[in-house]
Amino acid sequence: MPPNVLSNHDLEQLVDTSDEWITSRTGIKERRISHVEASELAAVACKRALAAAGKTVEDVDLILVATCTGDSIIPSTASVVQRHLKAWNAAAMDLNAACSGFIYGMVVGTNMIRGGTNRTVLLVGVEKLHHVMDFTDRTTCVLFGDGAGAVVLEASDEGVGVLASDLGMDGEVGHILEVPVDGTQGDRKMADPRESAISMEGREVFRRSVTKMGESSMIALERAGLGLEDVDLLIPHQANVRIIDATARRLGVDDSKVFVNIASYGNTSAATIPVALTEALEEGRIKAGDVVLLTAFGGGLSWGSVVLRWGSRVEPMAESDATLPPPDRTTLELLQPNFDFFGLPEKLT
Ligand SMILES: CC(C)(COP(=O)(O)OP(=O)(O)OC[C@H]1O[C@@H](n2cnc3c(N)ncnc32)[C@H](O)[C@@H]1OP(=O)(O)O)[C@@H](O)C(=O)NCCC(=O)NCCS
Numbered sequence: 001m002p003p004n005v006l007s008n009h010d011l012e013q014l015v016d017t018s019d020e021w022i023t024s025r026t027g028i029k030e031r032r033i034s035h036v037e038a039s040e041l042a043a044v045a046c047k048r049a050l051a052a053a054g055k056t057v058e059d060v061d062l063i064l065v066a067t068c069t070g071d072s073i074i075p076s077t078a079s080v081v082q083r084h085l086k087a088w089n090a091a092a093m094d095l096n097a098a099c100s101g102f103i104y105g106m107v108v109g110t111n112m113i114r115g116g117t118n119r120t121v122l123l124v125g126v127e128k129l130h131h132v133m134d135f136t137d138r139t140t141c142v143l144f145g146d147g148a149g150a151v152v153l154e155a156s157d158e159g160v161g162v163l164a165s166d167l168g169m170d171g172e173v174g175h176i177l178e179v180p181v182d183g184t185q186g187d188r189k190m191a192d193p194r195e196s197a198i199s200m201e202g203r204e205v206f207r208r209s210v211t212k213m214g215e216s217s218m219i220a221l222e223r224a225g226l227g228l229e230d231v232d233l234l235i236p237h238q239a240n241v242r243i244i245d246a247t248a249r250r251l252g253v254d255d256s257k258v259f260v261n262i263a264s265y266g267n268t269s270a271a272t273i274p275v276a277l278t279e280a281l282e283e284g285r286i287k288a289g290d291v292v293l294l295t296a297f298g299g300g301l302s303w304g305s306v307v308l309r310w311g312s313r314v315e316p317m318a319e320s321d322a323t324l325p326p327p328d329r330t331t332l333e334l335l336q337p338n339f340d341f342f343g344l345p346e347k348l349t
Helices: 008-012 019-026 038-053 077-085 098-114 171-176 202-224 241-251 269-282 331-342
Strands: 005-007 030-032 062-066 091-095 120-128 146-154 161-169 233-236 291-298 302-309
Touching (some): 005 008, 005 331, 008 019, 019 241, 038 146, 062 098, 077 091, 098 161, 098 269, 098 291, 098 302, 120 269, 146 269, 171 202, 202 302, 233 269, 269 291
Parallel strands (some): 233 291
Antiparallel strands (some): 005 030, 161 302, 291 302
């Protein structure tokens, strides 16, 4: 995670909000603001994942980057990550399923291996979401943050890994969570800067995410021939603690089996699940042979769930010393380009 923190108290100095409002409505206390591009965040996460898996960059034959806030459209962020890693044996591509991107990536990566195309897939979920955060809109600017998390996928004869999955999309209502401008649509000269910011119908997204994460989890479990009682740990996409609680309640999963770290990072879209998975391992919440259910929902509107059985090893093989360069600016200085582009936050005018 990038080191610069943007706390609720910092936000109180910018917009008409309060720590109490944000905490009670979302569970978020602080989020991170990256001083480097998404590809650099991703590269550090990838190096650490490779060390943990006991692999070298030469082993990697596919890099999948799940992101909706990558460095550039061409080259893909995956291409830049390949360059940072010097992973010259790897094919590489981006995958955009917004907050469901990591789940989509797990399914794609797993099936590339099962289909015989690849042996070692490096999958990273990364976002530099602050790029699309408009601090004149208090309904969205409190929700998101930056970050990256990575995993290494490879074949196993232990009968572990992805047991079953479910992916879905409802493009009919894609507009209720969007960044309308920055693609090819629209008139560049006429574009209102705010159309390059993330906007959404919060309540509608909330309602649909609880329904879809619940339904999708059940479909994936059924395909795996398992029931909710078999789940040792549920790692949901971290968008809002109330969405997580409502989803767990709907499924009937006890709080003690739900991993939540949203307070520290906010919604980092495709990065929430790999970051949560890493922290769950570090905290000893995943044991050998555990059944882990991952479920996500996001822009598109996309959703997906993966049921996996963890292998025999829960300790990293080694640790990488890869780290980000120290930040050269304060958090507020990192946000100045947003203020210049989208407009000054209310309390700075
Ligand atoms: C965004 C969200 C937190 C808003 O919570 P909510 O309970 O639905 O709140 P509402 O939108 O109804 O707003 C209630 C009031 O709080 C106000 N408000 C909105 N943002 C605020 C903020 N940051 N600080 C203080 N007040 C705020 C609203 O203006 C509204 O005021 P009003 O009643 O005077 O009009 C919630 O809808 C949500 O989390 N939705 C899902 C968003 C999400 O996770 N998206 C990504 C999915 S991948």
